[in-house]
Amino acid sequence: MSGQQLDVDVDVEYLTRVEGHGNIVVNAEDGELETCEWQVVESPRFFESMVKGRSWDEVAMVTSRICGICSISHSLASLKATEDALDIFVSTQDRQLRKLALYGEIIQSHVLHVGYLALPDLVDSKSVIPMAESHPDDVETVVKLHRLGNEMTELFAGRDVHATTFVPGGFSQIPDEEELESLRERLANVDDDLNDVVDLLIDLAPELPAFERETEYVSLTDEDEYAFYEGVIESSDTGLMPVEDYRDLTNEYVVPQSTAKYTKHARDAYMVGSLARFNNNYDQLSDRAKAVADAFDLSPQETNPYLNTVAQVVETAHLVDASIDLLDELLDRGLDEQPPHHKPDVEISGGRGVGAVDVPRGILFHEYEYDENGECVDANCVIPTNQNHGNIQQDMEKLVPEVAPRKPDADVEKDLEMLVRAYDPCISCSTHYLDVEFVNE
Amino acid sequence: MSGAESDKPRVAFFDFTGCEGCQLEVVNLEEQLLELVEVVDIVSFREATSRREDDYDIAFVEGSAVRDHDAERLEEIREEADTVVTIGSCSSFAGINALRNDRDVEDVKREVYGDDVGQFDDVWEEAKPAEAVIEVDYSVPGCPIDKQEFVQVVNALVQGVEPRIPTYPVCIECKMNENHCAFERGEVCLGPVTRGGCNAVCVSNGLKCWGCRGLVPDANKDAHEEVLEEYGLSADEIIKEFDLFTRWQYEQIEHEDADPEEVVQ
DSSP states (O other), X not given: OBTTBOOEEEEESSOSSSBSOEEEEEEEXXXXXXXXXXXXXXXXXXXXXXXXXXXXXXXXXXHGGGOSTTHHHHHHHHHHHHHHHHTOOOOHHHHHHHHHHHHHHHHHHHHIIIIIIIHHHHTTOSBHHHHHHHSHHHHHHHHHHHHHHHHHHHHHHSXXXXXXXXXXXXXXXXOOHHHHHHHHHHHHTOHHHHHHHHXXXXXXXXXXXXXXXXXXXXXXXXXXXXXXXSOEEEETTTEEEOGGGHHHHHOOBOOTTBSSOBOOSSSSOEEOSHHHHHHHHGGGSOHHHHHHHHHTXXXXXXXOGGGHHHHHHHHHHHHHHHHHHHHHHHHHHOOOOOOTTOOOOXXXXXXXXXXXXXXXXXXXXXXXXXXXXXXXXXXXXXXXXXXXXXXXXXXXXXXXXXXGGGSOHHHHHHHHHHHHHHTOOBHHHHTOOOOOTTTTO | OOSOGGGSOEEEEEEOBSOSHHHHHHHTTTHHHHHHHHHSEEEEETTTBSOBOSOXXXXXXXXXXXXXXXXXXXXXXXXXOSEEEEESHHHHHOGGGGGGTTSOHHHHHHHHHTTOOGGGTTEEEEEEOGGGTSOOSEEEOBTTBOHHHHHHHHHHHHHTOOOOOOOSBHHXXXXXXXXXXXXXXXXXXXXXXXXXXXXXXXXXXXXXXXXXXXBOSSHHHHSOHHHHHHTTOOXXXXXXXXXXXXXXXXXXXHHHHHOGGGOOO
């Protein structure tokens, strides 16, 4: 670093505390920014070839394995696509139970990101493990909330990672009313823990870099609720579009520094995830979630990507409230019981369908085509992190010239690492393309 | 954390091609993870910590090897670690990743990336388990791993005793859980040929066994024959038909049968 001259050298191989493998390479000499790249170096897995020829009732089992951290999300997007393709009916009750499984996973994933992956940066710790000694109460709260998210998922999905109860058309097994009541009670008693996390982060939020870059924000949106499981696509630039037209949104393309594809829509890049949902659907947040946002001075349209982490805290509060509402509806109506080892009646025909779910890291699309025997002949999957890679790259290109002239390289490196972590990238997801045959249609 | 750090075995986690769900299961130990770091020193765990040190005693390896670079990393790990343990089915026997192994990798690459496939020059025809590249001391199977089984393995290693992974089929646990047999419900279940230790979680939750923990050590000998006989099936038949997780293992058995001189260990 020399005066205001742009002169920086950052080379982060395998960024830590993110899911998957990515590098940050920035190099500027004598005022010239030569390299500024977010590189995705994850090995490709070729999921397309894994689902091809698989039966309609196996596909979600395979695609769940795209990502362990959001396996419930992938299973649900997959099931929705299969159900759309084969016209399989899903009852209101089953949709509500699926939402609860999903909300549990999003709570788990948000708390994991906020507490385990992002928080250590704010207290200058390498991980949450030494924090167990330096911040024992905070770690205890984070662990407790994380456990709650996982146990909630486990109740509905059978397991916290890779569901064992999800089948096209519903569930092989559902919890009973007593279990729903006991979960409701736990959620109703979570106020103190949520408040503790909010208090902790409010103290630390000034550590988040001040950086602004307006972009296009994309999420699901729904008339009736803050959308995660249902709804249509909304772009902050262009408005609503149907889920089945998702390719008009994603426009995937290959870049040389990345094994993941990038996407763009109205601009060079767009953002998905908590901040995008917050910006697009703020009005439908619960009162408590809005109060949390107020406490952080977060309001739509927020353009600082570092605040995605804060938006995750806001959403965590919302998800607790939304889950209580769902449980109340289910309990008031009375649970329709189903026989053990339930297998919904499905008549097999061919067809193509799309499923979209807004998951921890943003909007997720699965699309399948089945032949008349119910065998998968084509598949396509567009992952949230794929949709954020381009936006991360654009942020870096704006950030580096702003901070490099006035900060030592080590601080620039930390700002860049924190920027990428703010997106909570799920890199191994993003390289797990399914098909391609559709891509150049 | 009391006592000198150096007294504790130094443990490192490494991830290859997979979903990182097994590493998440380690994090999902919640409070138990904090207890675990009382007995081991986690010196490298990219998903959860920025601490990264290259001096370790026990290496946990997640994910399959799919390219030359993976083989190089595995060899470095083998060189450094006294004990190498695979966690999860992808690293233990290629798991779900082997589903692509019967397709031409060049076709697949072209389909996905068009002409821009240069950066994957070193991707192999087949996704492989770690043991196809280096010697592996122990394997914790499962998709994902069973958290408590993982804790038992760590405790065994710390105490210097042999970790024990069940060799009996899932049927045994299923019967103990008094589940309604999936075959009786008209399903073809992989429980008779799949390694137990999961407490038959899928069947207990209303599905059938999909074989995620891999085959019992000797499928023809250790299989739960009485169920198979009752339904007129053989171990070989059901393994061949339902290979979601076990394709690599099945290929090894086939290979062994075809050419006993060239058994791939």
